[in-house]
Structure formats: structure tokens, C-alpha cells
Amino acid sequence: MAMVQNIIAADSGTARMKWANMLPVGWLSPIAILLLWELSARQGWINPAFFPAPSTIFATGIAQAQTAQFWSDIGISLQRMGVGLLMGGVPGILVGLAMGLFPVVREAFRPLIAAVFPIPKIALLPLLLLIFGIGEMSKYVVIAINVFFLMSINTLAGVVGTPAIYFEVAKNLRASRLKTYLTVALPGALPGIFTGLRICLGTALILLVAVEFSTADSGVGYRIWWAWTVFWVDTMYVGFFVIALLGLGASYIVDYLERWFVPWMVVKN
Amino acid sequence: MRATQNGTGKIAVAGVSKTFGDPVHGFRAIGEIDIDVAEGEFLCIVGPSGCGKSTLLRMFGGLATPTSGEIRITQNDPARPLTAMVFQQESVFPWLTVAENAAYGIKATGNWNGRASQERVDYFLEKTGLYSFRQFRPHQLSGGMKQRLSIARAFATNPEILLMDEPFAALDEQNKLLMQEELAVLWEEFRSTVIFITHSLDEAVLLGDRVAVMSSAPGRIIHTIDVGFPRPRNPIELRRQPEFAEMTKELWTVLGREVLEARRQETEQIARSR
Numbered sequence: 323m324a325m326v327q328n329i330i331a332a333d334s335g336t337a338r339m340k341w342a343n344m345l346p347v348g349w350l351s352p353i354a355i356l357l358l359w360e361l362s363a364r365q366g367w368i369n370p371a372f373f374p375a376p377s378t379i380f381a382t383g384i385a386q387a388q389t390a391q392f393w394s395d396i397g398i399s400l401q402r403m404g405v406g407l408l409m410g411g412v413p414g415i416l417v418g419l420a421m422g423l424f425p426v427v428r429e430a431f432r433p434l435i436a437a438v439f440p441i442p443k444i445a446l447l448p449l450l451l452l453i454f455g456i457g458e459m460s461k462y463v464v465i466a467i468n469v470f471f472l473m474s475i476n477t478l479a480g481v482v483g484t485p486a487i488y489f490e491v492a493k494n495l496r497a498s499r500l501k502t503y504l505t506v507a508l509p510g511a512l513p514g515i516f517t518g519l520r521i522c523l524g525t526a527l528i529l530l531v532a533v534e535f536s537t538a539d540s541g542v543g544y545r546i547w548w549a550w551t552v553f554w555v556d557t558m559y560v561g562f563f564v565i566a567l568l569g570l571g572a573s574y575i576v577d578y579l580e581r582w583f584v585p586w587m588v589v590k591n
Numbered sequence: 592m593r594a595t596q597n598g599t600g601k602i603a604v605a606g607v608s609k610t611f612g613d614p615v616h617g618f619r620a621i622g623e624i625d626i627d628v629a630e631g632e633f634l635c636i637v638g639p640s641g642c643g644k645s646t647l648l649r650m651f652g653g654l655a656t657p658t659s660g661e662i663r664i665t666q667n668d669p670a671r672p673l674t675a676m677v678f679q680q681e682s683v684f685p686w687l688t689v690a691e692n693a694a695y696g697i698k699a700t701g702n703w704n705g706r707a708s709q710e711r712v713d714y715f716l717e718k719t720g721l722y723s724f725r726q727f728r729p730h731q732l733s734g735g736m737k738q739r740l741s742i743a744r745a746f747a748t749n750p751e752i753l754l755m756d757e758p759f760a761a762l763d764e765q766n767k768l769l770m771q772e773e774l775a776v777l778w779e780e781f782r783s784t785v786i787f788i789t790h791s792l793d794e795a796v797l798l799g800d801r802v803a804v805m806s807s808a809p810g811r812i813i814h815t816i817d818v819g820f821p822r823p824r825n826p827i828e829l830r831r832q833p834e835f836a837e838m839t840k841e842l843w844t845v846l847g848r849e850v851l852e853a854r855r856q857e858t859e860q861i862a863r864s865r
Binding site for chain 2: 487488490491492493494495496497498501505506509510512584585586
């Protein structure tokens with residue numbers, strides 16, 4: 323019978339991992355696309371009237387960043403999003419907590435939320451314009467309504483998803499109701515609140531742009547739309563990048579806050 | 592009812608039963624239990640799975656109520672919390688640091704008293720070997736450390752009655768041994784009343800002044816033995832004593848039958864549900 327040597331050798335997996343970590347792989351694909359785009363525009367493979375070269379867009383962006391209008395557009399867009407988030411988020415979290423803690427409140431609100439939640443909130447814009455006029459309030463409110471539903475639903479999920487044992491610890495020690503809410507229900511809901519916040523940012527950005535397309539005369543969304551009407555394609559692209567950067571920045575801020583407020587969940591993920 | 596009174600004896604359980612769900616057709620977890628627990632007694636309760644021993648403990652802890660009967664608990668000092676429970680599952684708060692978790696009981700009961708309380712918390716963190724981890728959060732600890740933390744939390748709360756529901760069940764054998772020793776030492780210092788639920792006959796005899804055996808569901812107390820070993824006890828030495836073996840054997844003679852009965856019930860229940 324033939325003898326077979328089984329050799330279990332050390333592998334260089336860890337070394338390979340290091341290589342992968344050292345290369346900024348995440349940066350390579352966008353850079354490659356930008357280079358390909360630049361090349362295609364210069365070579366005339368794509369129509370630069372619709373797809374201006376990234377370098378052209380960059381130059382336009384630099385030029386626009388010198389103007390007051392550019393920054394005031396960003397300012398007003400951020401303001402609409404910020405006010406909308408606060409207006410919807412604070413009551414959303416409170417209603418979500420109440421629904422999670424009191425079955426009566428939960429049963430009272432559940433059908434209402436189930437019925438209204440699926441309506442695309444932008445569909446309500448004409449109604450909100452009737453009620454609040456064409457000024458800023460209608461823009462805040464359309465974002466706020468969306469945020470309210472997302473935050474209340476996710477906060478509710480956070481409270482309900484908190485393991486019962488934590489409430490039992492408080493109950494066994496005869497902690498007061500208020501103390502139980504503050505020390506168990508609220509921190510237990512934090513991961514849900516952050517999930518909600520993350521979804522809110524994405525949808526709030528969509529709503530912001532939609533509202534600014536249709537009923538605004540300022541803001542990043544309005545600027546994109548306006549650039550289309552006058553066929554300033556470069557300016558349009560600058561708007562795209564600004565919106566993308568706003569979304570990215572907001573998501574970094576949430577990441578940072580999450581690390582601060584729910585460190586135990588961040589590590590688990 | 593879980594009433595508190597001033598009198599002799601710490602806990603008086605009279606005719607307590609518990610039925611889950613429908614009063615007639617529901618699951619009868621506890622048959623009828625009568626037992627008295629003395630002030631400062633360490634009572635261990637053993638019984639087959641599903642015999643209602645955890646339910647009984649939860650009644651003492653205010654987390655469940657009897658279907659019939661009454662539990663009277665004497666409270667000597669209204670300023671001290673009546674009970675603190677150490678749960679079988681993980682129960683330390685992931686959002687609090689180790690130090691905050693250990694302090695939680697005192698703060699939740701509104702008994703926080705500045706420096707003195709902090710010293711008490713630090714003392715039990717020291718005793719459970721967690722002092723140098725006090726700024727850590729539970730997700731950074733091992734399972735055994737988390738369980739030690741919940742024991743520190745319960746002790747720091749300074750309850751009149753300590754309720755422990757299989758606190759070492761999730762630990763590995765070696766850590767279990769260490770924890771048994773540590774618990775015995777801690778308790779000998781404070782001598783609060785303890786109700787300790789366990790699957791392990793060894794553990795019950797090692798730790799308890801008295802061991803009560805519960806029947807399979809509906810649970811009743813069918814046997815009790817007094818464990819007369821002097822304290823402080825050395826677990827390793829104690830296990831070598833003939834009386835120790837005698838006691839665990841006596842307990843097993845009673846308990847073994849009940850475990851078989853519990854198995855039979857389980858089989859029947861599964862057969863019925865198919």
C-alpha cells in the first residue's frame with residue numbers, strides 16, 4: 323500500500339490580507355471610471371454636450387465655489403433638510419417610544435401609520451402647498467412627514483426589540499416607571515433610532531431635490547433644474563456632485579454619532 | 592399576592608400554585624407549594640426542567656404572580672431593596688459600562704449615596720475581579736465576566752433577599768468551580784437570605800443550608816434536606832466527604848424519578864402536538 327504524506331502547511335493568508343488592506347481598493351473603481359469618462363469625452367466617444375469631461379465639471383465647480391450663490395444654495399438646502407429632520411424626527415421618536423411602551427398607544431396609532439406610511443410623501447406636496455403656501459414651511463413639512471413616519475416606526479421596532487430581560491431587571495429592582503423609560507427603554511431603542519436616521523437621510527435627500535425641482539427658486543435641487551432649462555450642462559453636473567457629497571457627509575455624521583451613542587452595536591456589526 | 596410584613600421568618604409561601612393560560616386547560620406549572628425560608632438562610636432549589644422553579648423565583652422577585660395562594664416576605668429595612676435577581680441569561684445592560692452596570696441596582700432603587708455607594712460598587716467589582724475593567728462595556732467581556740458583573744450588580748444593590756436563577760449554568764466547569772467558591776466567600780461576609788436555583792446537586796449541597804427538591808410539573812416540593820456542613824466551606828474538600836456523597840445520592844434518588852416523569856410528560860406533549 324502506498325504511503326501518502328499529508329502536509330498541512332502554513333499559509334500566507336495574513337500577508338495577502340495586508341496587501342489588500344494597504345491598497346486603496348475602494349478608491350480605484352471611481353478613479354477608473356472618472357479616467358475612462360475623461361478619456362471618452364476628450365476623444366469624442368461620448369457627446370460632451372451631454373457628458374462633459376470631469377475636468378470641465380471640476381473647473382466649473384471651482385468657479386462656482388467662488389460665488390455667493392453656490393454657498394447660499396447649499397445653505398438653504400441644508401436648512402430645509404435640517405429643519406425637516408428635526409420637525410419630523412423629534413415627534414417621531416417620541417411617538418415611537420410611546421407606541422413601544424404603551425400597548426394602547428400602539429393599537430391607536432398602528433392602523434393610521436399602516437395606512438398613511440405607503441403614500442409617497444411627495445404626492446402630498448400639492449396639499450401642503452395649499453395649506454402652507456409656497457414658502458419654506460411646505461418644504462419643511464413634506465420632509466418632516468416622511469421623517470416622522472420612518473422615525474416612529476424604527477423607534478417602535480427598537481423598543482419592542484429590546485430583550486424583555488432588561489425590563490425585568492428594572493422591574494425586579496422596583497425601579498420607577500420614569501427610571502425604566504430613561505435607563506432601559508430609551509437606550510434599548512437607540513439602535514432602532516439610528517437605523518431610522520440612516521433611512522431618513524436618504525429619503526430626505528430625495529424629497530429635498532424633488533421639492534426644489536418643483537416649487538423652489540433656490541437650493542441645490544433648484545440649481546440643477548435651472549441649469550437644465552438654460553442648458554448649462556456643466557452646472558447641472560456640479561449640482562449632482564454637490565448632492566452626492568451632501569449625502570455622503572450626512573452619512574459620515576450619522577456614523578460618527580452612532581459610534582458615540584451606540585458603541586455596543588457598532589462593534590457587533 | 593406578594594405581600595410584605597414584619598414578623599418572624601423571611602419568606603412564607605402558602606398554597607401557591609401557578610397555571611399559565613386557561614385556568615382549567617392551561618399549563619399547570621406549579622402545583623401547590625408551602626415552604627418557609629428563614630432570615631439569612633441559603634436555600635437551594637433543584638428540580639427537573641419545566642418544574643416551575645424559575646417561576647417560583649420570579650414570584651419572589653415581583654416578576655410573576657401566583658394563580659392561587661400567597662407569598663409573604665418580611666422586609667426589615669424599607670430603605671434596602673427587598674430582592675435583587677441574578678438571571679440565568681445575560682442581563683447586564685450593553686449600553687452601560689461595567690462600573691455603571693454594577694451601580695445600576697443602587698441607582699434604580701433610588702438609594703445612591705455618593706461616596707459610600709461608589710465604594711460599595713468598587714468593593715464588589717474588586718471581589719468579582721472586574722475592577723480593572725470598569726470602563727469597559729459588556730460586549731468587550733467574556734460570558735463569565737458578564738455573569739460575574741450581574742452578581743456584582745445584585746450584591747452591590749444590598750438586597751434583603753438575593754435571588755439566583757441558575758447563575759452559573761452558562762459557565763464552563765472550571766469557571767463554575769471558581770464562581771461557587773467566590774459566591775460562598777461573598778455570602779459568608781453578608782449573610783443575606785438567598786434563594787438559589789440550580790440543576791446541579793453538587794452545587795446545591797456545596798452552597799446551601801437547605802436543599803429543596805421540586806417534582807416535575809405541576810411542581811411541588813417533595814423533599815428537603817438540611818446541609819449541616821460548617822462554613823466557610825471548601826468545595827474541593829467538601830466533595831470528598833462521605834456525607835457529601837450521601838446527600839447528593841439521597842437527592843438524586845428523589846430527583847431521578849421526577850426527571851423520568853418530566854421526560855414522559857415531554858414525550859406525551861410532543862406526541863399530542865403532532
